[in-house]
Amino acid sequence: MDMLSSDRVRSPRTGFFSQRTWQKWKRYLIAYLFILPALLLYVTFVLRPTLDVFILSLFKWNGISATREWQGAANFAKLITDSIFWQAFRNNVIWLVVILFFNVMLGMVLAALLSMDIKGRVLFRLGYFLPVVQASIVTAMIWRWIYNPDGLLNNTLKAIGLGNLARGWLGDFTWALPALAIAAGWASFGMSVVLLLAGMQGIDQSLYDAARVDGANYAQTFRYITIPGLRNVITIVILLAMIGAFQTFDIIWATTQGGPVRATEMLATYMFKKGIMENQYGYGSAVAVVLAVIILGFSIANITLRERGDD
Numbered sequence: 001m002d003m004l005s006s007d008r009v010r011s012p013r014t015g016f017f018s019q020r021t022w023q024k025w026k027r028y029l030i031a032y033l034f035i036l037p038a039l040l041l042y043v044t045f046v047l048r049p050t051l052d053v054f055i056l057s058l059f060k061w062n063g064i065s066a067t068r069e070w071q072g073a074a075n076f077a078k079l080i081t082d083s084i085f086w087q088a089f090r091n092n093v094i095w096l097v098v099i100l101f102f103n104v105m106l107g108m109v110l111a112a113l114l115s116m117d118i119k120g121r122v123l124f125r126l127g128y129f130l131p132v133v134q135a136s137i138v139t140a141m142i143w144r145w146i147y148n149p150d151g152l153l154n155n156t157l158k159a160i161g162l163g164n165l166a167r168g169w170l171g172d173f174t175w176a177l178p179a180l181a182i183a184a185g186w187a188s189f190g191m192s193v194v195l196l197l198a199g200m201q202g203i204d205q206s207l208y209d210a211a212r213v214d215g216a217n218y219a220q221t222f223r224y225i226t227i228p229g230l231r232n233v234i235t236i237v238i239l240l241a242m243i244g245a246f247q248t249f250d251i252i253w254a255t256t257q258g259g260p261v262r263a264t265e266m267l268a269t270y271m272f273k274k275g276i277m278e279n280q281y282g283y284g285s286a287v288a289v290v291l292a293v294i295i296l297g298f299s300i301a302n303i304t305l306r307e308r309g310d311d
Contacts, residue, residue: 098178211225
């Protein structure tokens with residue numbers, strides 16, 4: 001009887017548990033208690049509002065009245081024929097291409113240069129990363145000054161004899177979007193440089209030594225050792241760039257607010273205008289749901305491709 005009491009712990013609801021099982025559940029309980037505050041915050045400020053947006057997308061509501069009018073899928077059907085929505089989507093895709101160039105292509109080149117033993121590379125790393133940590137509104141103000149008709153870019157073009165290329169960049173229907181995309185790429189690629197540089201430093205140096213012994217040059221080692229070794233990091237960089245491109249709002253709103261003539265309209269700015277400014281909360285929520293599905297699709301596709309690559 002004493003042996004039985006020492007090996008088992010009495011539970012009033014579930015009978016007897018072995019001492020080992022009880023200790024395991026006790027550890028789980030302690031872990032859950034530590035997670036609980038963060039989980040409550042996540043559910044309150046992320047999951048619940050997200051669920052509310054999905055529900056609201058099925059209604060017509062002006063944000064003031066106490067009643068909502070059931071719409072079902074009508075808001076989503078309206079999106080299909082909404083030319084402004086598709087223009088915003090096209091602008092997001094163009095934006096994504098520019099951001100991917102900065103974060104992947106240019107980021108890879110700069111990370112490779114910074115991985116070399118050159119003087120002042122710490123200052124270069126700091127300089128590339130500085131735009132990432134500054135407020136996005138500061139970035140927007142800097143580039144508004146650069147693109148101003150009397151700003152740095154036009155004055156520089158005039159000084160070198162290319163004054164015929166000067167223009168009001170943010171007021172030009174053709175150049176406003178790529179100009180702001182370049183500004184956003186400049187502000188974001190520093191993080192990619194840091195990630196890619198960390199990935200390069202994690203590659204086994206003996207692989208490079210063996211390649212040099214076999215007569216491989218720098219381009220060959222970069223292609224056959226560096227890039228395959230950075231596969232997972234590149235996947236993360238691409239995923240972050242895609243998510244950031246489709247979440248773009250602040251730099252657009254602080255500079256052009258989607259103009260001129262919706263040339264820089266994004267899904268996020270269109271959602272804000274419909275939902276907050278025009279009090280079409282149901283329709284704005286439908287845009288938000290589509291945007292969330294696009295970002296989720298990118299995330300799933302990237303994770304799936306990475307898992308297949310690992311196999």
